[in-house]
Amino acid sequence: MTATGVEVDVTAASEAEFAERAEPHRRELHVHCYRMLGSFEDAEDAVQETFLRAWRRRETFEGRSTFRAWLYRIATNACLDLLTRTRPAAATGGEARWLQPYPDRLLDELPAADADEPEVVAVARETIELAYVVAVQHLAPRPRAVLILRDVLGWPAKDVADLLGDSVNSVNSALQRARAGMREHLPAERQDWTGGEDPETRELVRRFADASTVADIDTIATMMRDDVRYSMPPWEGLVVGRDAVVADWTANGFPEMTGLRSITTSVNRQPAIASYHWREQESAYVPLTVDVLRISGGLVTEVTIFGAEQFPRLGLPDRLEADA
Template identity: 55%
Template structure:
């Protein structure tokens, strides 16, 4: 924390609430992303950051200055997540046919908030939130790891911490960190989609992704299920966390959507708003039911796009609209 003076840190450790608040708020966004990677849940990550700050305040006198205050906060946040996972153990739900397991607690993380975690001129230690380490497929794969292996992988491969600092944070040996990292990497390779290395790198969304998203939303608003089918790869996957339900295959997905979108039993008219979450394109969907005048928030569809085709749609509920700064009605 080169831009925070030792006097400010000393005041915070001595019990100055204002100084303490200034220091911890500098790291709120990156710590929330860290907790999100550990937990896979946006809401739980928010809660665990608050728990981190509460623990840090209560234990402020234990900060001895052997590491940066930032590293000290990461240690508290990591242990808070590990404690939470010990109290609330959970496992992804397997699917047949080699499909990725269902992580029922998975939630998206809005890009507008990810951008706040990026390093600024006064935060040289912060880490750019790379697409490869925040996309939903990565989050799902990481949830297969035992909690401590998960922590090792995130600290070493995502945040770039040295083995010795990681060992100090987790209070284990360097040898334990290295072996845990090897096992975690092996599991991750098994659980990630096989073509993940071909995905677009981090940074601005590609024009191709933007165009597919525009076509996807236009087809939804027209209730054009044929056009939606033309945008999907034949082996596309559709899921709706937290429901342990899934549909595999373009034709099956389109068939399930057709009843809600078109025909005598259609729910109504859709309006879509483009958003970006986990560095992926997404559509926030509003529905005007028959007889109503307003479009009301219903779902968020997060798209995985490969070679210009939608290969996966992960749909989340309307309770997440406020996190994206979206209104409840249009």
């Protein structure tokens, strides 16, 4: 359907008409590719490749499925091709060094989930959180695709089998293996995750931000669970356990840091804290890190830290002025 309200024959459409038909699906396709790939930038490449393939192969759209479903098929194959070319079979050591955050302001562009279907709302939120995205990266590409198509998008097994050129039995078997792999890598208390809208969570994030601003590592430690996990993509290493995290941050000089400011935000539907560091040459606070928190049972259970290069994408200020 074009802006004039006229249904366009995709196979006979002009390039402009085809683009107008495809463009409304860009954000949801990007999120789909992000779940598959774990990288915002790689997802952008995959969507561009999807639109290019769709235009070049528009004559293959036979109308037996919706145009949207046809684009998802192309996007999934584009992701599988990219994974085959550029990635190891799966993430290792509980981390994915290529992981990048996804801005909530862009997630807000997605079609709203039906409020009358709370399970759909929960799936949409939980499957974009960092722990889920990282867990998916541990799966081999084809089981990964099966899991996302079946459990996130709700595709029938037959449709997934058609996409992958496989049998329904093979798809069902791959789904069971993928679910088992996810259980192995997802947090055990996942059903108890607390969203950023909860008042207690907001207060915990505020206190965490305040303690971070003054580099009060002892106070921060009281807010973390014993088995807290910490990583900082793209740097290698997953640190597990409160004492180990405190030791790592201490060894890297965090308690000695001064001249910090922070603001709270959210990415991947999780609370986050953007930290800024005073730079005398600019007479301003400049971007330092973004700490994305996972919170459960009133404690921080995971901290994923991203560098200053993520600030523009996340829509964060490029500087904070000195206090008046």
